[in-house]
Structures are given as C-alpha cells and as structure tokens.
Amino acid sequence: MTILNKDEYTAAIAAWDTSSKDYSTIQKLIPSNFVFTLSLDQIDWLKRNNKCEDFCTEIGVYKNQLVLILCALDANGQKIAVNEYPYSILAELTTNLTLVETKEYTLVKNAVLSKELQQVDRTADMYLPVANMPIMEQDKAVAAIELWRDEGSTWFYRECEEFKGARIFKRFYVPVEDLNPPKEGLSYIVCSFGIKFSEIYQRPLVTLIFISFFRDLQNTGSVEVISNTYDWSRPCPPICQL
Numbered sequence: 276m277t278i279l280n281k282d283e284y285t286a287a288i289a290a291w292d293t294s295s296k297d298y299s300t301i302q303k304l305i306p307s308n309f310v311f312t313l314s315l316d317q318i319d320w321l322k323r324n325n326k327c328e329d330f331c332t333e334i335g336v337y338k339n340q341l342v343l344i345l346c347a348l349d350a351n352g353q354k355i356a357v358n359e360y361p362y363s364i365l366a367e368l369t370t371n372l373t374l375v376e377t378k379e380y381t382l383v384k385n386a387v388l389s390k391e392l393q394q395v396d397r398t399a400d401m402y403l404p405v406a407n408m409p410i411m412e413q414d415k416a417v418a419a420i421e422l423w424r425d426e427g428s429t430w431f432y433r434e435c436e437e438f439k440g441a442r443i444f445k446r447f448y449v450p451v452e453d454l455n456p457p458k459e460g461l462s463y464i465v466c467s468f469g470i471k472f473s474e475i476y477q478r479p480l481v482t483l484i485f486i487s488f489f490r491d492l493q494n495t496g497s498v499e500v501i502s503n504t505y506d507w508s509r510p511c512p513p514i515c516q517l
Contacts, residue, residue, distance in 0.1 A: 287335025296440035311343040311363040311466040341365040419469030444510040460490040483508040
C-alpha cells in the first residue's frame, strides 16, 4: 500500500493548490484518459478508520504526479488526524474499463379457474426494476466519463482563465457505500473523473465515478439492479463541509 506521511501529505495538498491555478501545469498532470485505482488494502484501511457516512479524497501532487489521498472522517465529518495517508497515482489504464449493469425483471402471471376447472381469467404483469442508491445508471456514467475525456481540458482552461483556479476541486466527499458493492469478491476499484451538469450551481462540475471490479465480473444475485458503477462524490469547491 502506497503511503504518505504527514509532511508529505501536507506538501502534496499545497502543491495541488499551486498547480491548480496554472493551466499548462494541469495539462501535464491530468491526461484526460488517466484514472486512479484503489487496492483492497487501501479500501480496507478506509473501512477500518472511517467513522462517518462519507469519506474524503484529497487531491494532491506528489513527485510531479497527481494523487488521490484517502482521508478518514470522524462521526462529525471532520478529518481524523493520522500518521499515514494511503494514496493512488493518476495513471493510464492497463486494461479495458468494463461497466456492468444487470437488471432483473419479474413477470407475474395469474390464471383463474372456475369450480368446473375452466379458465375464466388470465393476467400478466411486468414489474420493472428499481435502482437502489447510490447506483448510477450506466449510460449516465459513460456520458460523464466521455464528457470529461472530450471537454475536461476546456473545463480547466475556463476555470484557470476566468476564475484563476479558485473553483477547481481540492477534494471530494464520497459515501462509504461506494466501497461496499452489492456482491462479494471485490478485487479493486477504479476512480475516473467525470463531468456532470449541476442544476443547483447551474454549471458543469467534476465528479469522481467509482467502478468496482470483481474476481468474477459476471454479476449474479437477487437484488433488483446490480451495478459495478457508483457516483455520489461531491467536489469541494463548491460543495464543502470542512
């Protein structure tokens, strides 16, 4: 597990604060097709230490690379002071990124027989699946990732030119549920940037999309919708709680 000590953690955050104000530096740090990967030991560390419904992912720069730093939160949503901070480097994918969404439909058929055993009624009802939060619809996830790939550089340019980087994300708040997919056999989680339009802020915001990978990617189970794609991360700024 890759770890930053306190001094490295502080320096990494300060380095991103400086870098996020310069568009040319951002271009070098953030290729639009690169992702973060969280290993099982990093995920387990966060589960052991986090005491809140959310956890925090700080963005930093370490050894001239963009990093995603895991921070545990206490019951009040405040960062827990620790001596070690797990981190993931933004890097190119080594394999194709497979998004899986399985929907199960229930068909209920009723046949009514009379006392003479003659059929007097027949009905058939289709019950459509309902997604259980925080599952993100696969098509929306793909659209957000593709928009990031195509428009991410333009988004950064505008933020740097018009707002001097002040509105660029420093961290993300993510529900712990994103680390607990609805099936066993989790192997690792890929975190991709995405862009979604916010109705509240009336502008595009960058988000993190979590994609779980399993030893057996063929989803099976009895829940209505099974997905390996999750998205409820809140960028700060503008959505800050610390």
